[in-house]
Amino acid sequence: xxxxxxxxxxxxxxxxxxxxxxxxxxxxxxxxxxxxxxxxxxxxxxxxxxxxxxxxxxxxxxxxxxxxxxxxxxxxxxxxxxxxxxxxxxxxxxxxxxxxxxxxxxxxxxxxxxxxxxxxxxxxxxxxxxxxxxxxxxxxxxxxxxxxxxxxxxxxxxxxxxxxxxxxxxxxxxxxxxxxxxxxxxxxxxxxxxxxxxxxxxxxxxxxxxxxxxxxxxxxxxxxxxxxxxxxxxxxxxxxxxxxxxxxxxxxxxxxxxxxxxxxxxxxxxxxxxxxx
Ligand code: ADP
Ligand code: MG
Numbered sequence: 001x002x003x004x005x006x007x008x009x010x011x012x013x014x015x016x017x018x019x020x021x022x023x024x025x026x027x028x029x030x031x032x033x034x035x036x037x038x039x040x041x042x043x044x045x046x047x048x049x050x051x052x053x054x055x056x057x058x059x060x061x062x063x064x065x066x067x068x069x070x071x072x073x074x075x076x077x078x079x080x081x082x083x084x085x086x087x088x089x090x091x092x093x094x095x096x097x098x099x100x101x102x103x104x105x106x107x108x109x110x111x112x113x114x115x116x117x118x119x120x121x122x123x124x125x126x127x128x129x130x131x132x133x134x135x136x137x138x139x140x141x142x143x144x145x146x147x148x149x150x151x152x153x154x155x156x157x158x159x160x161x162x163x164x165x166x167x168x169x170x171x172x173x174x175x176x177x178x179x180x181x182x183x184x185x186x187x188x189x190x191x192x193x194x195x196x197x198x199x200x201x202x203x204x205x206x207x208x209x210x211x212x213x214x215x216x217x218x219x220x221x222x223x224x225x226x227x228x229x230x231x232x233x234x235x236x237x238x239x240x241x242x243x244x245x246x247x248x249x250x251x252x253x254x255x256x257x258x259x260x261x262x263x264x265x266x267x268x269x270x271x272x273x274x275x276x277x
Pocket of ligand 2: 068179
């Protein structure tokens with residue numbers, strides 16, 4: 001019996017690569033910028049924890065500080081007050097542990113898809129063969145192995161964003177920050193990208209923070225939805241979503257429709273509408 005136990009294949013869940021990673025602590029963070037007439041608060045005092053491997057959507061009105069919060073987690077912006085930690089260590093600047101994807105694909109036009117992905121790997125100083133293999137594997141994960149030698153201008157918007165996703169995941173980040181990544185894509189392409197992102201997220205078990213102003217997108221993708229107030233933004237409502245994916249608003253027993261109405265009301269209170277008529 002004991003022998004059987006010893007030789008039994010180990011459950012994949014105990015494998016270290018399967019362990020979710022990337023706990024982000026946002027602790028009393030305030031961010032101010034220098035404005036023409038003195039300091040401008042871009043983010044009101046905010047505390048929150050992104051648990052390892054979770055998928056959180058951040059939704060709020062334009063200018064409320066979503067990108068500012070994301071840039072702080074990415075290490076591009078230093079908080080005026082408070083602190084940010086990743087797995088217990090202070091975030092002191094950009095690091096390969098935190099990947100960022102923007103709406104504008106941010107690919108180098110003079111590099112092929114493969115070389116764009118390789119660029120992200122340069123920091124590791126891998127042998128050339130290994131760097132190419134890893135970049136090719138990452139492109140295969142987003143279904144672009146046949147387009148490795150194309151330049152960005154030869155690719156559609158969705159394909160360019162796939163290259164950006166491959167470049168980011170090839171590095172093996174613990175945390176992935178996406179700032180309205182699919183905002184420039186048509187509805188059909190967005191759906192394809194949603195499925196692709198969820199598949200890659202499940203496989204890599206990274207912690208995802210996804211900024212969007214599309215309530216439906218937030219509800220279809222996330223474990224957690226954080227709603228931000230008007231500027232200067234703070235987190236005003238949290239929803240923990242446990243509905244199975246793929247999700248649909250029409251599914252009976254799902255309360256996604258009620259949540260959608262609540263969030264829309266929070267973002268655009270009816271009194272505002274009445275005032276403007
Ligand atoms: P969101 O992404 O929610 O639309 P942002 O985080 O981009 O909002 O901006 C929040 C506020 O901070 C806005 O008023 C914006 O003008 C201001 N802001 C953002 N970055 C800077 C900066 N580098 N310098 C000065 N003001 C900034
Ligand atoms: Mg923004």
